[in-house]
Amino acid sequence: xxxxxxxxxxxxxxxxxxxxxxxxxxxxxxxxxxxxxxxxxxxxxxxxxxxxxxxxxxxxxxxxxxxxxxxxxxxxxxxxxxxxxxxxxxxxxxxxxxxxxxxxxxxxxxxxxxxxxxxxxxxxxxxxxxxxxxxxxxxxxxxxxxxxxxxxxxxxxxxxxxxxxxxxxxxxxxxxxxxxxxxxxxxxxxxxxxxxxxxxxxxxxxxxxxxxxxxxxxxxxxxxxxxxxxxxxxxxxxxxxxxxxxxxxxxxxxxxxxxxxxxxxxxxxxxxxxxxxxxxxxxxxxxxxxxxxxxxxxxxxxxxxxxxxxxxxxxxxxxxxxxxxxxxxxxxxxxxxxxxxxxxxxxxxxxxxxxxxxxxxxxxxxxxxxxxxxxxxxxxxxxxxxxxxxxxxxxxxxxxxxxxxxxxxxxxxxxxxxxxxxxxxxxxxxxxxxxxxxxxxxxxxxxxxxxxxxxxxxxxxxxxxxxxxxxxxxxxxxxxxxxxxxxxxxxxxxxxxxxxxxx
DNA sequence: AAAAAAC
Numbered sequence: 247x248x249x250x251x252x253x254x255x256x257x258x259x260x261x262x263x264x265x266x267x268x269x270x271x272x273x274x275x276x277x278x279x280x281x282x283x284x285x286x287x288x289x290x291x292x293x294x295x296x297x298x299x300x301x302x303x304x305x306x307x308x309x310x311x312x313x314x315x316x317x318x319x320x321x322x323x324x325x326x327x328x329x330x331x332x333x334x335x336x337x338x339x340x341x342x343x344x345x346x347x348x349x350x351x352x353x354x355x356x357x358x359x360x361x362x363x364x365x366x367x368x369x370x371x372x373x374x375x376x377x378x379x380x381x382x383x384x385x386x387x388x389x390x391x392x393x394x395x396x397x398x399x400x401x402x403x404x405x406x407x408x409x410x411x412x413x414x415x416x417x418x419x420x421x422x423x424x425x426x427x428x429x430x431x432x433x434x435x436x437x438x439x440x441x442x443x444x445x446x447x448x449x450x451x452x453x454x455x456x457x458x459x460x461x462x463x464x465x466x467x468x469x470x471x472x473x474x475x476x477x478x479x480x481x482x483x484x485x486x487x488x489x490x491x492x493x494x495x496x497x498x499x500x501x502x503x504x505x506x507x508x509x510x511x512x513x514x515x516x517x518x519x520x521x522x523x524x525x526x527x528x529x530x531x532x533x534x535x536x537x538x539x540x541x542x543x544x545x546x547x548x549x550x551x552x553x554x555x556x557x558x559x560x561x562x563x564x565x566x567x568x569x570x571x572x573x574x575x576x577x578x579x580x581x582x583x584x585x586x587x588x589x590x591x592x593x594x595x596x597x598x599x600x601x602x603x604x605x606x607x608x609x610x611x612x613x614x615x616x617x618x619x620x621x622x623x624x625x626x627x628x629x630x631x632x633x634x635x636x637x638x639x640x641x642x643x644x645x646x647x648x649x650x651x652x653x654x655x656x657x658x659x660x661x662x663x664x665x666x667x668x669x670x671x672x673x674x675x676x677x678x679x680x681x682x683x684x685x686x687x688x689x690x691x692x693x694x695x696x697x698x699x700x701x702x703x704x705x706x707x708x709x710x711x712x713x714x715x716x717x718x719x720x721x722x723x724x725x726x727x728x729x730x731x732x733x734x735x736x737x738x739x740x741x742x743x744x745x746x747x748x749x
Numbered sequence: 750a751a752a753a754a755a756c
Binding site for chain 2: 328329354355356376377379380381409413524572575
């Protein structure tokens with residue numbers, strides 16, 4: 247374990263780290279921070295959730311602390327593929343640049359340019375941006391990139407997926423060649439390799455190897471339906487939500503239109519749900535995500551905009567209303583739960599149309615999720631209303647385990663190195679009846695008694711642009727403990743666990 | 750196959 251104090255960070259930065267409660271660095275942080283502080287380029291091959299954001303934010307804060315911002319001449323640039331991810335980087339700056347005079351601005355689309363332009367005119371040290379808005383502002387002559395000493399590219403392979411590579415290339419060329427570059431990607435397809443050989447100078451390659459994909463902290467279930475009729479799927483979803491002791495959950499759909507329909511339907515049935523996807527107004531996206539993070543919204547119905555990288559600690563359930571067409575997305579989706587050592591349950595609804603997609607998912611995760619069977623009656627619909635004393639809805643469907651699945655004994659984590667191929671130990675099959683179901687691992691230790699706070703004002707979006715954000719008090723802070731790895735919240739627990747493999 | 754991202 248590497249202590250933070252060993253990494254060459256200044257007392258001010260260390261204090262900001264200490265304030266978050268972390269003392270030990272994750273592997274990517276332990277490796278990347280000294281290299282970056284030495285002024286060298288970094289090629290970080292790491293998934294989201296390895297503590298990557300702090301691995302580049304901290305050296306950035308440290309390296310920039312000395313100089314001063316000039317009008318329209320930012321000194322550092324961080325690029326992220328989605329608005330929400332860019333916002334997360336901004337939150338990281340908010341934490342770690344606290345003791346410095348460093349200023350930053352979030353440059354993302356979907357919000358007015360006014361505040362962004364004002365901040366640029368005034369002079370800002372760090373731009374945290376999605377490529378589209380950055381180039382838009384650049385073309386309008388709102389900033390020069392010739393003063394950029396440091397550039398960070400986050401989630402490069404996702405940028406590739408999204409068609410951003412020409413933009414990234416262009417932005418690279420707008421910055422001076424002598425800049426220092428910190429480049430992160432989960433995978434290294436040829437296009438990305440080409441980019442790094444072209445724009446990075448003798449980078450130090452740092453690899454947090456691809457982690458194991460599932461763990462005993464995440465219990466995965468699969469529900470087969472005889473039909474792909476949307477009504478039946480929605481009824482099944484309601485039944486599952488009603489059955490599970492959902493504290494908060496994300497429902498993933500493959501299409502934006504489906505997100506809207508499912509969210510609307512859930513609301514009509516009395517569930518506390520709201521949609522999030524790329525076609526929705528940015529202020530709504532921001533507000534919805536903030537409400538979900540704050541525990542004010544129970545169910546987030548999402549497209550894959552929310553599948554990757556989003557740091558929402560403490561999601562108790564993930565529902566795959568649709569089987570992810572891209573198997574990687576399934577792993578990212580379920581990785582939204584089971585974080586920070588908490589238990590999580592995931593449910594995947596499978597219809598006869600989903601065979602191909604399901605095959606790909608099962609191949610990737612190398613295990614067979616337990617299959618649940620819903621009563622025909624449940625497909626008529628369950629409602630969340632009228633709780634009994636035991637906290638369960640009277641019309642909670644009984645979920646019977648139809649499979650002969652066996653469970654692996656809990657194994658000690660084998661670290662993040664390589665895929666664990668532990669064979670599951672054969673144990674007597676556990677048939678889950680209505681009785682044993684209630685004795686299932688407690689997912690939500692917390693009662694429903696969460697204080698409700700008013701939703702955060704939309705106006706905060708504007709505040710963010712200027713780098714003078716409102717109080718952070720309502721953004722559920724990371725739990726403070728003394729001796730846990732730094733950035734632990736960012737690591738889905740399942741990344742550190744053994745894999746269950748169907749015997 | 751779809752999502753994401755600039756106006």
